[in-house]
Amino acid sequence: MSRYWSRIVHELTPYVPGEQPQIENLVKLNTNENPYGPSPRAIEAMQQELGASLRLYPDPESVQLKKAIADFHQIDSEQVFVGNGSDEVLAHTFMGLLNHEAPLLFPDITYSFYPVYCGLYEIEYQQIPLTDEFAIDINDYSIDNGGIIFPNPNAPTGRLLALTEIENLLRRNTESVVVVDEAYIDFGGESAVSLINKYPNLLVTQTVSKSRSLAGIRVGYAMGNPELIEALVRVKDSFNSYPLDRLAIAGATAAFEDVDYFESTCGKVIASRDMLAAELESLGFQLIPSAANFLFAMPPRMPAQQVAEALREHGVIVRYFNKPRIDQYLRITIGTDAQNQALLEALRSIL
Numbered sequence: 001m002s003r004y005w006s007r008i009v010h011e012l013t014p015y016v017p018g019e020q021p022q023i024e025n026l027v028k029l030n031t032n033e034n035p036y037g038p039s040p041r042a043i044e045a046m047q048q049e050l051g052a053s054l055r056l057y058p059d060p061e062s063v064q065l066k067k068a069i070a071d072f073h074q075i076d077s078e079q080v081f082v083g084n085g086s087d088e089v090l091a092h093t094f095m096g097l098l099n100h101e102a103p104l105l106f107p108d109i110t111y112s113f114y115p116v117y118c119g120l121y122e123i124e125y126q127q128i129p130l131t132d133e134f135a136i137d138i139n140d141y142s143i144d145n146g147g148i149i150f151p152n153p154n155a156p157t158g159r160l161l162a163l164t165e166i167e168n169l170l171r172r173n174t175e176s177v178v179v180v181d182e183a184y185i186d187f188g189g190e191s192a193v194s195l196i197n198k199y200p201n202l203l204v205t206q207t208v209s210k211s212r213s214l215a216g217i218r219v220g221y222a223m224g225n226p227e228l229i230e231a232l233v234r235v236k237d238s239f240n241s242y243p244l245d246r247l248a249i250a251g252a253t254a255a256f257e258d259v260d261y262f263e264s265t266c267g268k269v270i271a272s273r274d275m276l277a278a279e280l281e282s283l284g285f286q287l288i289p290s291a292a293n294f295l296f297a298m299p300p301r302m303p304a305q306q307v308a309e310a311l312r313e314h315g316v317i318v319r320y321f322n323k324p325r326i327d328q329y330l331r332i333t334i335g336t337d338a339q340n341q342a343l344l345e346a347l348r349s350i351l
């Protein structure tokens with residue numbers, strides 16, 4: 001607290017990111033990073049960019065990257081907005097598209113940055129409880145609203161909402177923007193981007209942090225009707241004209257072009273997830289079906305928090321949320337096969 005702070009800063013409850021400990025040989029399964037490295041073509045592109053050109057500002061519009069994203073998704077560049085991680089894209093979305101008279105709707109159990117953006121931009125919101133099975137029931141969203149946002153698959157549950165349900169929601173909700181945050185869609189879901197030409201109020205956000213293994217360069221993007229994209233550009237150009245640096249633009253562009261590498265690493269993560277899920281179930285864990293690169297799992301016999309602490313002593317870190325409804329669960333990122341085996345061995349000795 002300081003008398004120099006603005007009123008809004010006094011009132012903020014900032015987001016707390018997952019830990020990034022500087023400890024060697026840790027099995028780090030707490031922040032949903034991809035266990036495999038980025039595409040070698042992305043690394044090469046960034047290395048080539050390292051040079052005298054760094055003297056110059058990057059392209060403020062990231063034209064080359066937007067084209068690569070548009071080509072990958074078979075849409076037009078004017079339907080794409082890029083930002084410094086999807087967190088920044090989401091922040092601009094909250095400010096530019098979701099700040100209205102009626103409350104913004106999102107699930108009670110969801111990405112915990114959403115209420116933080118509401119605090120920052122003073123947006124009223126209403127949390128809609130997930131069902132007992134931790135599913136989104138779109139019938140619960142048929143109420144007056146200034147916008148709707150949810151991740152698909154949801155975080156931290158990993159549960160997927162079928163595309164047909166998203167379309168049902170869009171059919172009913174035409175007067176406000178619906179944002180589908182697809183940070184994890186490449187691990188088993190069907191993207192709602194196929195619906196953006198049909199529904200002018202649909203915005204889909206994605207990131208290179210998870211399925212393209214580039215969390216370190218901070219690139220996220222949104223896809224939707226050019227009118228929605230224009231709102232985001234207006235916010236961006238009132239905040240930071242150059243959110244993406246030259247290395248990020250080069251690396252992310254090459255990552256979108258390397259489709260084979262992307263598909264093969266996603267495939268490996270999905271296969272490991274299904275294997276790990278079966279092993280955890282055989283240890284007595286209860287799992288929510290996951291379409292993401294993590295599992296949301298309730299351990300048997302011991303409180304989840306205690307299991308998380310014991311795992312840490314074994315050099316394995318997972319994410320624990322001390323929050324209502326989910327305080328008996330652990331969110332476990334899918335690692336390499338060796339990391340997943342280390343997790344299982346530690347669990348066998350703990351439980």
Ligand SMILES: Cc1ncc(COP(=O)(O)O)c(C=O)c1O
Pocket residue numbers: 031032084085086087088111151155181183206207208209215219220
């Ligand atoms: C649901 C969801 N959306 C968005 C993000 C932000 O991703 P990034 O800012 O790395 O693109 C995350 C990160 O964990 C997430 O879980």
